[in-house]
Amino acid sequence: MPLNLNSTIMKQVVDVLEKAITRTRKSPHEIINTLSNLHPELLFTPEDWEQLSQETKDGIINRVRKTLESLT
DSSP: OOOOHHHHHHHHHHHHHHHHHHHHHHOOOHHHHHHHHHOGGGGGHHHHHHHHOOOHHHHHHHHHHHHHHHOO
């Protein structure tokens, strides 16, 4: 079953995701599965995402970025 990732979050971390894929030589699928396990917020629907405060959104994005950076 494919994951339905929150595109708003993914657009903001795609640069770090690409670096993680290149540097770790892991498949995008493997990295995304790891991310979704560590950050279930990636599976939020657009409606769920819009209900969050900007501070919360920024915190989620920063945590996802830090996780990706730690993989490299």
